[in-house]
Structures are given as structure tokens and as C-alpha cells.
Amino acid sequence: MTLTSRFPEDDDRILVAGARDGDADALAELVQRHQGVLFRFLLARTGDEDQAADLAQDALVKALRSLPQFRGDSSFRTWLLAIARNEMLGRHRKEGRRKEQGLETGMEVADDRPAPGQALETQGEVDRVRRLMDRLPEKQRLSVWLRLYDGLSFREVAEATDSTEGAARVNYFHGIRKLREWADESRT
């Protein structure tokens, strides 16, 4: 479903202002627009779809509630990713404490489940590529995902991964190069 008719495609400022003033359509459009990148960012970091969806839900709600504090120094997307990263670190800290206390954490280990909704004829190839992606070191994987899947600038990638713009660029290119090498190896 697209809700873009009322709002310009590449500008979140109108949406943010509208949502801040209580416009439910603007709020819904903001969520629609950014849920994908947020979910993928968290999936790349946690490796678990359920956990990524839970964290994305919490981060989005927290961001929407905190809209009055959003000053617009960065893009809404960058701000949202920073909230998601804090949310994830906070959850990990809590889980760590629970582990130390010997309690069941409920966190699951990452698995190799295929992405839902892919065309059947390409599913095998897509699965193979996803498994290769999982082999990348986290920062390379994040740089490739954020740049390739969501078109983030290297500056945004750097902010989301807590690195420099140069490092984000290098991580992206190294990640792509490794993926190509692995893909070639697996074909031969």
C-alpha cells in the first residue's frame, strides 16, 4: 500500500511536522516509509527476524513519541537508526544482565531462513546470496545492506554504523568484492 499521494516523496520534513501536529496520515506515511530500512538495519545486526521486528516496533514508537525533541540536525532516517541502535544495545544489556542472573533470555540464535516473498524460480539463488551475506563481518554486511537495499549515502551509513564515511565506503567495497569472490567460488 502506498500513501504518497499527499506528501512529497523525498522530503520527510513535511511528514515530521504533520505527525508532530497530530496528523495521523503523516504519521502512518512516516512509518510506511522507514519501517523497511529500520527492520533491515536491525536484522543485519541481530540476524533474527522476530527480534528485528520487535526492536523496530519499539524504536518506531519511541521515535514517534519523541518527535517534539527531533531538531532536524540530521535526517529523520539517521535519527531513527540511532534510536534503533540504542534500543538494540539497551535490549542486549538487559539480556546480558538476565544471562548473568541465570535466567532464560528468550533470544534466539540467528538462522538461515530465506527471505519471504521471493519468486519461486529464483529462491535457490536468493537463498545462496543471503547465506553469503551472512558470512560477511558485521560492518561490511551493514554497509552493503544499507547502501544496496536502501540507498543510504556513505555519510548516513557511517552514522548508522558508528564509523567514518571513508570506512563505510571501504567496508561497502570490500563486502561486495568478497561476495563476488564467494559467488564465483560456489559456481565452480
Added chain:
Amino acid sequence: MNHEREGRDKAIGCERVREHLPLRLSGVHPSGASEVPDADLDAHLADCAECTDELAFLELLSASRPSPPAHLAARVVARALGSRPLASGPAGVDDPDVVPFRASRRAPQWSRWWANPAAAAAVLVLAVGMGLVARGGTPGQDGGTVLAAFDAQSAELWAEDWLVAGAPYLDGVSDETLALLVAGIDP
């Protein structure tokens, strides 16, 4: 010397092009001065087999892009609207807990009906209908009378208790947003 220069220019060109290929695939159009315009990208691709090959590989990678669960947006919007009233709504509705995506941690659905406007509306219709029967609706009553009584009673309910079905929160909300909220109802 010229060959060297040509090779170096081509290498720089390829690197810049490859840096921008993901933007092409994710539908982001270049706008900044440091970005490669679409026309330049196309011209380079028409001439460079290596970059065309790179684009094909990136397309394959892009096909593996994971999507968020279908109900994520609906749940976020429902929670946000439930806790942040619109201009016409009263403040102070409690924020529902997270509805976890992990099936084993899911709260019982019956306990959350009120958090979902569409589900609440369905319950309201059912409750009002039952009230009409209890208050003297007879088997012989015609449909028009029943509907008129239903309208009157439901209007009273909406006016008296804003919490019922979250009515004021949905004032002025577009059909698309309502559809998004309805999409959040678990089958």
C-alpha cells in the same frame, strides 16, 4: 603516457559508477553535486562491460532484500495513535504493550481487542445489536426501525464514551490509514 592517463581516468570513472550503482537499484535519484547523474551512468554502462557485470551482480544481491513483517506498520501506527491523541482527541489513553512478533510471546488476542479500532468497532456493533434485542426489539420489527434505533444508540455511545472504538482518534483519518490499521488485525 596517454594510455596511462586514459587507464587512470577509466579506473576513477568505474569506481564512481560502482559507488552509485546501488542508488540506481534502490530507486534513489542523485541530487547532490558529488553524485553521478543518471545520464552519465547510462553512458558509462553502455561502454563498460565490467560495470555492466557489476550491475548484474548487484541486481542479484538486491533480489535477496528482506521485507519487514506485513503487520509491523499497522502495529506501530495503532500504538502511536493510541498514545498520542490527534488534535480532536482527548489525551491520556494508556499505551498498549508491545505486541511481540514471536509467536510464543504473543499476548492473548482477546485481551487486546480494544487496542484495535476496527476490532473494537466490530465488538461495538455486536454489543449494540445485543442491547437492542434485550431492550425490546421484536421478531416482527422491520429493518428500518431496527437500523434507526441502532443509529441513535450508537451515536449516543460514541458521544458518551470516546474510548469506545477509539472514535475521536479516527476523525479525519484517511481511508489509506484506516486500511493500514485494519491490516494489523490478526486473522
